Amino acid sequence: MLWKTLLLALTALLVILGVRTVSVPSRQAPPQSATVTIDGGRAPELLARAIRFPTTSREEVARMQPFLNEAWPRVREALPVEKVNELGRLYRWTGSDAALAPVVLMAHQDVVPVEKGSEAQWPHPPFGGVIADGSVWGRGATDDKIGLVGIFEAVERLLEQGYRPRRTVYLAFGQDEETLGEQGAKSIVALLQARGVKPEAVFDEGGAITTGLVPGVDRPAAVVAIAEKGYADFELKATGEPGHSSSPPRSTAIGILARAIQAVEDHPMPATLDTAAGQTLDYIAPEAKPAFRVLLANRWLADPIIMRVMQSKPASNATVRTVCSANVIEGGVKSNQLPQSARAVVNCRLIPGDTAEKVAAHFARVIGDPRVKVNILTADNASPEAPPESVAGRALKTALRQIYPEAIYVPSLAIGATDGRYFAALTPNVYRFSPIHVTPETLKQMHGPAEHISVEDAKTAVRFYAQLILNLCGR
Numbered sequence: 001m002l003w004k005t006l007l008l009a010l011t012a013l014l015v016i017l018g019v020r021t022v023s024v025p026s027r028q029a030p031p032q033s034a035t036v037t038i039d040g041g042r043a044p045e046l047l048a049r050a051i052r053f054p055t056t057s058r059e060e061v062a063r064m065q066p067f068l069n070e071a072w073p074r075v076r077e078a079l080p081v082e083k084v085n086e087l088g089r090l091y092r093w094t095g096s097d098a099a100l101a102p103v104v105l106m107a108h109q110d111v112v113p114v115e116k117g118s119e120a121q122w123p124h125p126p127f128g129g130v131i132a133d134g135s136v137w138g139r140g141a142t143d144d145k146i147g148l149v150g151i152f153e154a155v156e157r158l159l160e161q162g163y164r165p166r167r168t169v170y171l172a173f174g175q176d177e178e179t180l181g182e183q184g185a186k187s188i189v190a191l192l193q194a195r196g197v198k199p200e201a202v203f204d205e206g207g208a209i210t211t212g213l214v215p216g217v218d219r220p221a222a223v224v225a226i227a228e229k230g231y232a233d234f235e236l237k238a239t240g241e242p243g244h245s246s247s248p249p250r251s252t253a254i255g256i257l258a259r260a261i262q263a264v265e266d267h268p269m270p271a272t273l274d275t276a277a278g279q280t281l282d283y284i285a286p287e288a289k290p291a292f293r294v295l296l297a298n299r300w301l302a303d304p305i306i307m308r309v310m311q312s313k314p315a316s317n318a319t320v321r322t323v324c325s326a327n328v329i330e331g332g333v334k335s336n337q338l339p340q341s342a343r344a345v346v347n348c349r350l351i352p353g354d355t356a357e358k359v360a361a362h363f364a365r366v367i368g369d370p371r372v373k374v375n376i377l378t379a380d381n382a383s384p385e386a387p388p389e390s391v392a393g394r395a396l397k398t399a400l401r402q403i404y405p406e407a408i409y410v411p412s413l414a415i416g417a418t419d420g421r422y423f424a425a426l427t428p429n430v431y432r433f434s435p436i437h438v439t440p441e442t443l444k445q446m447h448g449p450a451e452h453i454s455v456e457d458a459k460t461a462v463r464f465y466a467q468l469i470l471n472l473c474g475r
């Protein structure tokens with residue numbers, strides 16, 4: 001009788017899996033047309049001009065300021081601007097309904113330098129601002145002058161149409177995102193905080209329309225980062241026993257430290273799908289290819305399998321756990337002298353929920369050797385997670401559906417850091433999305449050679465920002 005019972009149980013399981021697989025409801029916004037009536041025709045040329053300022057330094061960011069004043073005259077006239085630490089800009093577009101919380105649109109003016117020796121890999125000069133072969137070429141094309149130009153141009157064109165937002169819109173353009181953002185975004189946040197401004201939401205760079213990057217789906221995905229990982233450095237310091245290298249103890253400080261590093265590598269922080277990474281799966285599930293869909297629609301059963309797959313590659317592993325790497329090691333002076341101490345610096349990227357203290361305690365436990373001290377050197381915890389379906393989250397989701405109808409909306413966890421993290425002091429609702437198309441190939445061009453954006457993307461970026469404003473602030 002046992003086999004009959006088993007067969008019955010198995011059949012029931014398959015039925016449950018099947019029913020869940022076909023009935024998992026889509027989380028996508030219904031198809032709808034864009035309501036913006038502006039076009040982004042001027043954007044490629046304006047972007048090319050912005051790229052010609054090699055804003056890798058304060059001086060160059062300063063040289064770009066007259067261009068920003070001259071290119072968008074309606075913005076200059078209608079929106080009061082504050083200079084933050086001289087080069088950061090905070091514009092205020094006052095809404096007609098003071099009862100509504102404001103929104104913040106962010107971009108940064110600076111770019112990373114071009115790596116020495118990589119010039120030959122650029123088909124056009126990195127700061128030439130060349131428009132050729134259907135693209136705008138140059139450093140900053142995608143990171144993040146398209147954000148800067150796209151937002152400016154969207155507001156300029158809406159002003160031209162006589163549009164007035166119901167909600168107040170702040171435009172926040174930092175000057176030093178690539179070098180920690182302390183002068184720009186951090187100071188802008190301090191200013192808004194001092195005034196008691198509590199934004200409904202903040203929109204920064206970060207995600208993209210991706211193709212071939214989200215597993216399990218064939219369609220392009222509008223990836224929006226709803227949280228970003230934290231960053232912490234730890235010192236592991238091993239103390240050796242005194243003695244002479246002619247009659248050494250069993251382990252020197254270097255040997256003790258080596259075992260400590262080994263222990264840290266062998267015992268990673270626990271993995272979890274209980275963060276934005278899990279939300280990614282839930283949004284993909286209804287849209288996924290059949291094999292993926294069976295798994296993703298049945299996470300109550302399939303999570304262990306999904307977790308194994310996620311952990312098998314560094315990029316997806318980084319979305320499910322705090323990852324750490326020993327990147328600095330120091331110790332020892334002379335070949336015939338026992339080292340008194342040795343130290344290593346371990347860098348960790350923290351998922352939401354893991355604090356630096358928690359990681360330090362984990363290290364101490366897995367090392368299990370009182371001769372090794374664990375110290376926290378720097379600690380920036382992960383950002384809070386923005387709800388994908390808040391009022392502002394839905395305005396973004398709808399705008400993406402309207403402007404990029406072919407793409408599915410996928411919330412995600414950013415494994416790198418953006419200026420957006422500073423805004424966590426004002427609101428958890430920080431959404432990170434850049435209006436660009438990205439493939440595994442073009443991903444390498446961010447901070448690398450041959451950075452470019454298609455002319456089409458540059459124009460569409462303006463429509464995207466304008467539609468987002470309309471959805472957030474009334475039409």
Ligand SMILES: [Zn+2]
Binds near residue numbers: 108143144205
């Ligand atoms: Zn950037």
